Amino acid sequence: MSHLSSPPKKHKGEHKGHSLLRGSERGSSSRDKDRSATVSSSVTMPAGGKGSRPSSTPQRVPNRLIHEKSPYLLQHAYNPVDWYPWGQEAFNKARKENKPIFLSVGYSTCHWCHMMEEESFQNEEIGRLLSEDFVSVKVDREERPDVDKVYMTFVQATSSGGGWPMNVWLTPNLQPFVGGTYFPPEDGLTQVGFRTVLLRIREQWKQNKNALLENSQRVTTALLARSEISVGNRQLPPSAATMNSRCFQQLDEGYDEEYGGFAEAPKFPTPVILSFLFSYWLSHRLTQDGSRAQQMALHTLKMMANGGIRDHVGQGFHRYSTDRQWHVPHFEKTLYDQAQLAVAYSQAFQISGDEFYSDVAKDILQYVTRSLSHRSGGFYSAEDADSPPERGMRPREGAYYMWTVKEVQQLLPEPVLGATEPLTSGQLFMKHYGLTEAGNISPSQDPKGELQGQNVLTVRYSLELTTARFGLDVEAVRTLLKMGLEKLFQARKHRPKPHLDSKMLAAWNGLMVSGYAVTGAVLGQDRLINYATNGAKFLKRHMFDVASGRLMRTCYTGSAGTVEHSNPPCWGFLEDYAFVVRGLLDLYEASQESAWLEWALRLQDTQDRLFWDSQGGGYFYSEAELGAGLPLRLKDDQDGAEPSANSVSAHNLLRLHGFTGHKDWMDKCVCLLTAFSERMHRVPVALPEMVRTLSAQQQTLKQIVICGDRQAKDTKALVQCVHSIYIPNKVLILADGDPSSFLSRQLPFLSTLRRLEDQATAYVCENQACSMPITDPCELRKLLHP
Numbered sequence: 001m002s003h004l005s006s007p008p009k010k011h012k013g014e015h016k017g018h019s020l021l022r023g024s025e026r027g028s029s030s031r032d033k034d035r036s037a038t039v040s041s042s043v044t045m046p047a048g049g050k051g052s053r054p055s056s057t058p059q060r061v062p063n064r065l066i067h068e069k070s071p072y073l074l075q076h077a078y079n080p081v082d083w084y085p086w087g088q089e090a091f092n093k094a095r096k097e098n099k100p101i102f103l104s105v106g107y108s109t110c111h112w113c114h115m116m117e118e119e120s121f122q123n124e125e126i127g128r129l130l131s132e133d134f135v136s137v138k139v140d141r142e143e144r145p146d147v148d149k150v151y152m153t154f155v156q157a158t159s160s161g162g163g164w165p166m167n168v169w170l171t172p173n174l175q176p177f178v179g180g181t182y183f184p185p186e187d188g189l190t191q192v193g194f195r196t197v198l199l200r201i202r203e204q205w206k207q208n209k210n211a212l213l214e215n216s217q218r219v220t221t222a223l224l225a226r227s228e229i230s231v232g233n234r235q236l237p238p239s240a241a242t243m244n245s246r247c248f249q250q251l252d253e254g255y256d257e258e259y260g261g262f263a264e265a266p267k268f269p270t271p272v273i274l275s276f277l278f279s280y281w282l283s284h285r286l287t288q289d290g291s292r293a294q295q296m297a298l299h300t301l302k303m304m305a306n307g308g309i310r311d312h313v314g315q316g317f318h319r320y321s322t323d324r325q326w327h328v329p330h331f332e333k334t335l336y337d338q339a340q341l342a343v344a345y346s347q348a349f350q351i352s353g354d355e356f357y358s359d360v361a362k363d364i365l366q367y368v369t370r371s372l373s374h375r376s377g378g379f380y381s382a383e384d385a386d387s388p389p390e391r392g393m394r395p396r397e398g399a400y401y402m403w404t405v406k407e408v409q410q411l412l413p414e415p416v417l418g419a420t421e422p423l424t425s426g427q428l429f430m431k432h433y434g435l436t437e438a439g440n441i442s443p444s445q446d447p448k449g450e451l452q453g454q455n456v457l458t459v460r461y462s463l464e465l466t467t468a469r470f471g472l473d474v475e476a477v478r479t480l481l482k483m484g485l486e487k488l489f490q491a492r493k494h495r496p497k498p499h500l501d502s503k504m505l506a507a508w509n510g511l512m513v514s515g516y517a518v519t520g521a522v523l524g525q526d527r528l529i530n531y532a533t534n535g536a537k538f539l540k541r542h543m544f545d546v547a548s549g550r551l552m553r554t555c556y557t558g559s560a561g562t563v564e565h566s567n568p569p570c571w572g573f574l575e576d577y578a579f580v581v582r583g584l585l586d587l588y589e590a591s592q593e594s595a596w597l598e599w600a601l602r603l604q605d606t607q608d609r610l611f612w613d614s615q616g617g618g619y620f621y622s623e624a625e626l627g628a629g630l631p632l633r634l635k636d637d638q639d640g641a642e643p644s645a646n647s648v649s650a651h652n653l654l655r656l657h658g659f660t661g662h663k664d665w666m667d668k669c670v671c672l673l674t675a676f677s678e679r680m681h682r683v684p685v686a687l688p689e690m691v692r693t694l695s696a697q698q699q700t701l702k703q704i705v706i707c708g709d710r711q712a713k714d715t716k717a718l719v720q721c722v723h724s725i726y727i728p729n730k731v732l733i734l735a736d737g738d739p740s741s742f743l744s745r746q747l748p749f750l751s752t753l754r755r756l757e758d759q760a761t762a763y764v765c766e767n768q769a770c771s772m773p774i775t776d777p778c779e780l781r782k783l784l785h786p
Contacts, residue, residue, distance in 0.1 A: 065138060069556040069566045071501050072108035072140040076117060080127035083138045086147055091629070094135040094172035100205050101170040102134040102198075105141050105148050108501045109332050109384040111397055112182045113165045119185045120194045126185065129195070133202045134169075141166075142381060142505060143554055143570055146622035150632045153223055155179040169201055175631050177216040220631045229635045229675055230616030237673035238681055240698040243691045247684035248280050248293060259325050260300030266330070268320040269304060271340035272639040272647075276688035278347050279728050283695065294351065301348050305360045308456035311401065312433065313488045316367030317341055318401075319385070327458050328445055331385035331398045331498075335372055336642050338364050339511035346522040350726040361519045365528060368512065374504065375561055377534035378542065379512045384499040391496050400498050402454040403488065405430060405437045411487050416480065420471035428470065428477070429484040434460035502557035506543045506576035509535055511642075513583030521590035521723040529590045536587055536596060539580060545569075549606045551576045574621050574636065575645035577607035581652045585659075592710050592719070592734040594742045597659060604656055607649070608668070617675030618646055637679050639689040646672060647689035654693065658701045658731035660746040669697055692728075700766045702730040704784070707753050708760030710734055714775070715760040721777035722762075725785045 066077040068085055076083055084090035094101050104121075106113035120126050130136045141148035141164065148166065154176040156162040161181070168179040178201060183194035204212060251273060254262045261267045277297040284290030304310060307326025309318050317337055318329035345361035348354070372380045386395040412426035419428075434440050435455040446452070461469070467477045513535040520528030542563045543552045551572035558564035584600035587593075611619040618635050620627075627633055636644045653669035656662070673694050676687065684691050704722055708715030715734075722732055733743060735750045744750050749768075755761045756773045762780050764771040774780045 069503075069554075069564060070108070070140040070143050071499075071503055071556075072106060072113070072142075073138055075108060075114075076121060076138050079117070079121040080124050080131075081121055081136050082131035083136050086137055086139045086144055090135050090137050091172065091174065097135070098172065099133065099135050100177075100201065101172065101174070102130055102136045103139065103147075103151060103168045103170055104137070104165055105139045105151065105168075106165040107140060107142050107382075108503075109334075109382040109499065110164045111330070111332070111385055112163075114386060114395075116165050116182055116194075120183065123185060123195075126195055126198065129198045129202070133198070133205075140503075142503065145573055145575070146627050146630065146634075149621060149634055149636070150627075150630050151176055151179065153227060153632065153634065154219065155181070157223060157226070158219065171213055171216055174629050175213075175216040175220050177212045177219075223632060227632060227634055228616070229618055229637060229679065230613075231671060231675045232616075232678075234674050234677050237670060237694055237697070238677050240691075240695040243680050243684045244280060244283070244695050247276060247688055247691045248289060250683075250685040251277070251296070251688075252289075252292065255296050256324065260296070260303040261324075261326070262300075264324045266320050266322050267324060267326060268641065269309070269317060269337060269341060270641075271337075271344045272643045272689045274300065274344045275347070275728075276692045278351060278726065279692045279695065281351070282726065282728065283699070298348055298352060298357075301345060301357065301360075305345075305356070306459035308458040310360075311367070312457045312459070313401070313485055313492060314367060314371070315363040316371070317364065322445060323442070325458075328441055328456050329398075331401055333367075333372075333383045335368070335379050335381055335505075335508045336511050338368050338372070339508065339515035340642075342368075342515035343518045346519045347726055350522055350724065358523055362523070365516060365519060365531070368515070369531065371500075373531075374502075374538070374557060374563070376542070376563060377531075377538035378504045378555070378563070379509050379535060380557070381501040381503045381505055381508060383497075383501070387498040388496045396450070398451075398454075398456075400492065400495055402451070402456055403435065404439075404453050404455065405435055407491070408435060408484075408488070411491055412484050416470070416472070418472060418476070423470055425480055425484055428466070428480055431469065432459065432461055432463075432466045432477075432481060433457040504543075504555050504557070504563075506539060506551050506553055506572050507579040507642075507645075509539055509543070510576070510579030510581070510583035513539070513580075514586040517583065517586040517590040521586075524720050524723070529587075532583070532587050533591060533593075536584060536599075540599065543572075549602060550610070551580060551603065551606075571623065571626060573623075573626075573645075574607070574611045574619050574649070575642070577603055577611070578619075578645040578648040578652060581607070582648050585652065585655050589732040590723075594734075598742055600652075601656065601660065604652065604665070612668070613675075617671040619649055619672070621645065635675075637676065638686050643689040644687065646676065647687060647693060650690060651693040651696065654697055654701065655731055658703055659733065659743070662746075669693075673697060696729040699729055702727065702784075703733060703765040704730055705733045705735050705750065705753055705763045705765060705770070706760060707735045707737065707755045707763070710736060712760060717777050718760050718762045718775075718780060721780050722784065725781065727784060 060078060062077050063079060063081060063083045065073045065083045065085065068074060073085060090101065139147050151168045152162050152166060155166060155168065158179065163181045165182055166179070167181065167183065168176050170176050183197060184191055185195060186193035187196050251262060256262065262270065262273060274297045277293040281290045281294040284293065304326050307321065309321045309326045309329040311318065316333050319332040319334060319337065320330050322328050322330060342361050342364045345357045345364070348357035349361065368379065371383065374380065385397045387400045388395050389399040408430055409426040412424060412429055414425045416423040416425055416428055437453070439451060439453045440455045441451045463474060463478060467474045513532045516528050516532035516535065520526065520532060542555050545552065552565065553570040553572045553576055554566065556564045581600045581603050584596045588597040588600070610623050613620055621634050621636050636646050638644055639647055650669050650672045653665045657666040657669070676690060680687055680691060680694070706715060706718050708718070735743065735753055738744060739751050753763050753770065756775050759775045762774045764783055771783060774783065
């Protein structure tokens with residue numbers, strides 16, 4: 001097994017016992033700690049010996065998962081296991097037959113989920129144990145993130161970590177008593193095998209069931225107390241200045257000066273941290289710390305874009321880097337990474353003016369448009385890391401993305417004219433991207449030597465250094481490298497492609513609407529804004545129930561590209577509403593089409609009705625009815641690979657107050673931030689997005705009003721001026737002069753603002769006072785960016 005399928009070490013960069021990037025380890029925050037073979041238990045398990053592994057043959061009789069829509073569940077539909085989907089049928093069986101429930105949670109592009117499926121769930125003897133002695137339930141964590149979060153909380157609290165596949169044993173009343181992640185099928189020198197674990201638990205259930213139940217209840221009670229988030233006796237949220245300073249200092253202490261990022265290895269892209277640093281820079285830009293924050297974020301983004309974590313051939317970013325240098329990635333590609341990184345690179349362009357960052361943002365969206373887009377406007381979830389090197393071969397991680405020197409030489413044999421030495425296009429390309437005959441993957445990352453001769457493209461030299469090395473013209477080298485990448489891209493099309501998870505999730509589609517809308521607005525590209533609009537139309541057409549006003553969590557790609565739903569539908573969770581509302585607010589500011597703002601307000605009302613905790617403040621992750629039977633009802637409390645839905649909701653409420661003036665949304669924002677005071681006080685770096693919102697709430701929100709015709713050139717010039725500047729704490733409002741328009745009804749003061757001499761006119765309003773009218777984009781820029 002190569003480095004790509006080896007469990008990486010735990011993160012370093014701890015502060016007071018809390019990892020800077022704990023989100024990459026936590027089940028609530030990162031999609032891919034699908035590695036560590038840990039076992040957790042609320043009782044002591046007896047020792048057991050190693051058993052022989054029986055030979056297994058593929059079972060081609062489908063189990064009941066064949067009727068599911070989830071790509072992950074369908075991957076297990078031919079296991080010799082009597083799998084059930086999560087639901088009452090399985091629970092009733094467990095209670096009737098007095099059997100423990102074996103719950104296995106993963107997702108379709110999870111490498112270690114594939115490994116355990118192949119090694120254990122295809123094994124006939126293990127299949128019999130699971131079918132006869134347990135009620136076995138398979139869950140796609142992306143369909144049911146509430147189930148995943150509840151039991152991941154147990155696994156993390158009772159073991160050294162968490163990740164996927166997550167395997168937990170439950171009482172018939174759904175209370176956990178043993179849990180772990182990946183298990184090898186048989187015992188090893190340092191790991192207990194899955195078969196042994198099943199035999200031990202079977203025996204314990206027969207001999208010591210009452211002790212299991214008592215300990216399970218005790219652990220559940222402790223988790224309830226530990227996970228409570230409430231306003232309590234606090235009247236106000238903490239000081240933004242204090243939280244900002246502490247969050248920045250913790251990030252500064254863990255920052256990698258040479259390569260950027262905030263850990264040694266594995267190293268994850270963390271857009272929520274970059275967003276915080278940009279915001280911190282803006283409010284401290286005249287200080288040394290402010291300059292430092294900007295440098296940390298920009299350098300991290302540049303090193304990521306030059307590294308192997310970026311797919312230089314086919315665009316987009318992989319899930320994380322297995323090394324400190326951003327060189328060798330875990331090759332999975334996820335929609336939520338692309339969405340957030342497109343925004344981060346667009347903001348970097350706003351701040352720096354360097355087109356390097358805008359080019360990366362455009363590349364990300366080019367990849368999503370080509371590879372993760374449904375023809376009706378929606379966006380797919382992910383592409384797998386594994387694929388066969390050649391047709392008929394066993395899948396191997398990274399096979400689709402790596403190159404040998406021989407392949408590149410054959411694809412790029414043309415001589416380069418004008419060089420100071422004999423040179424082919426391939427030699428130039430290999431020098432720039434660091435390819436070597438022996439391969440550029442360290443032996444420490446390839447302990448079994450499976451990747452000898454393989455190379456991951458990473459920019460080793462700047463364009464200027466490569467040009468100087470061979471005495472060539474910069475533009476000529478730029479063109480040669482671009483042509484080389486295109487030839488590799490065309491050649492790669494003939495390789496077996498990684499599996500596509502064509503499931504569509506409302507939350508991640510909401511993030512992607514933001515990605516297109518923000519990038520399109522910043523770069524002034526209507527084409528990108530149109531993709532955002534089509535994404536929002538898809539959400540409204542296929543993932544919104546008009547009768548109840550609720551969002552659906554999932555839909556699926558059917559035969560011939562149709563859109564299908566599960567029956568009954570899987571209803572949305574808090575993150576679905578929070579991320580879609582954010583996307584709609586971003587889309588309104590990009591397009592000035594008020595229909596999207598109106599829908600955002602209606603969804604926020606529904607979110608408040610379904611998820612708001614009227615007693616303790618903040619939002620629960622799931623509806624009360626949907627989570628009935630689960631031992632915990634949690635509030636999302638960590639910004640990780642994706643921002644916490646509570647962090648995003650707090651910022652949405654702040655923006656909605658700016659768009660409407662409705663005081664109840666500001667009150668909710670303050671109440672939410674107050675409820676999370678203890679979390680922010682304890683480890684602010686775990687909630688950088690919420691700290692950023694706290695800072696915005698305690699500053700003054702700018703209402704930038706453009707009075708004009710949406711299609712007029714002078715209106716567009718003022719709007720583009722606003723979009724070109726990094727102003728995170730603002731709302732952008734178009735006042736078209738119609739007193740009956742939606743926004744005029746929400747904000748009566750708009751009717752008092754007039755166009756100056758019939759020209760599009762801007763006003764910057766703060767604390768219920770507006771600036772003098774401005775018609776010149778340059779003057780507006782001076783006011784907004786002094």
